[in-house]
Amino acid sequence: MSALTIAYILLFYGAALVFVIGLFYRIFKYATTPAPLKIPTTPAPLNQRGVVFRLFWEVVFFRSLFRSAKWIWLFGWMFHLALFVIVLRHLRYFTDPVWAPIELIQPFGIYAGFVMSVGLIGLWVRRFSVARVRYVSVISDHFMLVLLLAIVVSGLAMKYVVHTDIVAFKTFILGIMSFQWVSLPGTGAGEAPNVALLIHLFLVAVLMLIFPFSKLMHAPGLFFCPTRNQIDNPRAERGLRSHESRHVAQWALDSESVGKSGV
Amino acid sequence: MAKFETPALKEYLEMPASLKKDSMVHSGPFVAAPQHQEPLGFPGELVDNWQDVAIEKMGELLGKYRSLRVFLDSCVKCGACTDKCHYFLGTSDPNNMPVARQDLFRSVYRRYFTLGGKLFPKLVGAVKLDEGVLDQWWSYYHQCSQCRRCSVFCPYGIDTAEISMAAREIMASVGKGQKYSNEIIAKVFKIGNNLGLPEPALVDTMEGLEEDVKDETGVAVRYPVDVEGADVLLVTPSADFFAEPHVDGLIGYGKVFHQAGISWTVSSYASEAANFGMFVGSYENMRKIALRIRKAALDLGVKRIVFGECGHAWRVAYSFLNTLAGPFDFLDSKYPVPQHIIEVTHDLIKRGALTLDKSANDDKRVTFHDSCNVARASRMGDMPGGQFILPREVIKACCSHFFDMASDTIHDSTFCCGGGGGLLTDDLMELRVKGAMPRMQALKDVTERHQVTHLAAICAICKSQFSKVLPYYGFTMDQVVSVHQLVSEAIVLGAKD
Incomplete structure (x- = not known):
């Protein structure tokens, strides 16, 4: 097994570890930090079902963004929807046999690659062309778009420019998953290294490594956002007058009892 | 009071033609005197180690308010909020764009509470809390009326009001409170x-x-x-x-x-x-x-x-x-x-x-x-x-x-x-x-x-x-x-x- 293969195997184990632990740690923090006050942006749903519906519209159709900025919505939604299809397409490398629905969407994955590029370029152009957005952009904002764009382009390159032995590559991925490692395609003796594949994989690992530390946390963040996920029911309504009906954080209750004993 | 020009009312509500950086940085309310601060449990004047106290307070608030923690992490700088604040529309000062207002806080948060900000402050726009930053906080967190218009339009529901409130609480906790509100309380x-x-x-x-x-x-x-x-x-x-x-x-x-x-x-x-x-x-x-x-x-x-x-x-x-x-x-x-x-x-x-x-x-x-x-x-x-x-x-x-x-x-x-x-x-x-x-x-x-x-x-x-x-x-x-x-x-x- 070549040094390059070993390096990539280690890279992916490391990246996966950082990604999973980092993500769970951040989500754990969100989940355990209390929301001491009812702050849904109103009008808000009056029950849990309504909240699920509200979040569905936000997550799937970016409803608030649609209301606020049509161009950002267009490019942003294109990019995210395409990303979703591409991720589904890539499941073929991780499953054996490949699930039927994943088989079905394979052709759309390629179109999605182009759509995602257009979306990302559109978003990036806005970072330069709109003075307001330019003002709030820092290097990491550009970097994130460039990184994603480079991942897409290197992925498309493997389809159209550099031939990649995807059967061998799938064996490599399944090997990583089952801890029975095999060589990365293009690293064997006498084989020409597949630069597009190496770049693509490296950038994906970088993305996984920085995900938990970056603004990409907006994805889980949305589900923990009190202005969107809270039910509009703070008022002491008829029949809801017990202490249990109060929305109070533990730290607030603790300070209440301290206040009482102090008086 | 300084003289200023009343904005002209046009046919339609227009976007500011150009950003006027720092055009409202001079605007800030009177600072509370000790007799306005102390009844509220805040120190009378700016404490000596105010940076440490402020960062400690920020950490405390991050543990108490999920909103603050999630909002500081979630923003992707998409720009959807940038034309939604009435203070930005009326003043053209870019720091009155909700995301820029939040970033005054977020950049300090990144510097002290995130790995990226500790390792690569320049790349992620993280800054140390110093007097210049405090002055900016003072100006611009008192140019937010906590009206929540930005939160309606934010794809992640980020509410600048929550961040303004946190910033004001931190400032009051280090001894720099706002006279108007604190005197009234x-x-x-x-x-x-x-x-x-x-x-x-x-x-x-x-x-x-x-x-x-x-x-x-x-x-x-x-x-x-x-x-x-x-x-x-x-x-x-x-x-x-x-x-x-x-x-x-x-x-x-x-x-x-x-x-x-x-x-x-x-x-x-x-x-x-x-x-x-x-x-x-x-x-x-x-x-x-x-x-x-x-x-x-x-x-x-x-x-x-x-x-x-x-x-x-x-x-x-x-x-x-x-x-x-x-x-x-x-x-x-x-x-x-x-x-x-x-x-x-x-x-x-x-x-x-x-x-x-x-x-x-x-x-x-x-x-x-x-x-x-x-x-x-x-x-x-x-x-x-x-x-x-x-x-x-x-x-x-x-x-x-x-x-x-x-x-x-x-x-x-x-x-x-x-x-x-x-x-x-x-x-x-x-x-x-x-x-x-x-x-x-x-x-x-x-x-x-x-x-x-x-x-x-x-x-x-x-x-x-x-x-x-x-x-x-x-x-x-x-x-x-x-x-x-x-x-x-x-x-x-x-x-x-």
Whole structure:
């Protein structure tokens, strides 16, 4: 097994570890930090079902963004929807046999690659062309778009420019998953290294490594956002007058009892 | 006060043609003196190791408020909010774009609480908390009226108000508090209301109102203070006791209660609906103010709590009162706690308990200003969006000529009056005038299209702010009216037919 293969195997184990632990740690923090006050942006749903519906519209159709900025919505939604299809397409490398629905969407994955590029370029152009957005952009904002764009382009390159032995590559991925490692395609003796594949994989690992530390946390963040996920029911309504009906954080209750004993 | 130019009202609301960096950096409120700080539990003046204290406070708040933690991580700088803030639209200062305002806080958070910010501060825009940053915080976190318009349009629901509140709490905790808000909170603790109106003056004022109404209508409408055993405790902004046009609203509440045969009282101990504890982001101070209302309700033995016309107050009342001062198991279980006076009046109108003569308001062509915190942080009635429907139905029951402003400037897209969130102070006059521009633009539009003459409001701050800024834009200060002033004009007192 070549040094390059070993390096990539280690890279992916490391990246996966950082990604999973980092993500769970951040989500754990969100989940355990209390929301001491009812702050849904109103009008808000009056029950849990309504909240699920509200979040569905936000997550799937970016409803608030649609209301606020049509161009950002267009490019942003294109990019995210395409990303979703591409991720589904890539499941073929991780499953054996490949699930039927994943088989079905394979052709759309390629179109999605182009759509995602257009979306990302559109978003990036806005970072330069709109003075307001330019003002709030820092290097990491550009970097994130460039990184994603480079991942897409290197992925498309493997389809159209550099031939990649995807059967061998799938064996490599399944090997990583089952801890029975095999060589990365293009690293064997006498084989020409597949630069597009190496770049693509490296950038994906970088993305996984920085995900938990970056603004990409907006994805889980949305589900923990009190202005969107809270039910509009703070008022002491008829029949809801017990202490249990109060929305109070533990730290607030603790300070209440301290206040009482102090008086 | 420095001279400034009132923004011109155009045909349409226009985006600022160019960003005017630092054009509002000079705008900041007076700093609180030790006697304004200490009653609130804050240090009297800037403490020596203020950076350490501030960072420690930031860490504490990150552990207490999920909103803050999630909001600081979630922003992707998409730019959707950048043209939504009335202060940005009125001043063109890029730091008044919600995302830029948040970034003043976020960049410090990144520097001290995130790996990226600790390792590569330049790349992710992380900065050390120093005097320059504190000065910027001081300026720009006092140019946010906590109106939540940005949170409506943010794809992740990020609410700049939460970040402004945290920033203000941190500043107050290191000894740099805002004079206007903190002085007022101290007054509430001492006397019971923002204006420092003591009980005898309150009684005197209310007796004066009784005489005025008697003279004008011939009917003895009561305006009671501290009456034990009354059904309703009315908690209303203290501006209602004497300011124009607020007091005309208070007269209206009294007439409604009179006509419906509901016994009511105000409390001299809790004679303030507004809760400035929210403006400075302090849960403890907000709770102390809210507990006065609970105590007053218990002491007077009332059955219901009703709030007068006030925006941020209604947010604290509707959304927070049960959290801060509940449970209200001692009140009549037939009514929600608290109720808005609009809900009470609306219900009475629906039940046919009031006789209203619309022609009394025929001299007025009325539009309605959705107060920001009523619109985006509370509700009225039992359906989502009731806060938009009920006030309009009450107005329409009292006036023949009602016209809404443009649809992207009302309901949850409403523009703040420009004076909310602890900014209704003369030391911020330039900000208030410029921040009112988008609302004034919409008013001008509806004036031209429908010859509207009056702007009805349900918030003490909105009313005071409009009285002050309307003249800057070529309107007159008496064009702003209380919604219950319209009710007051239309209501027919005396026995029902």
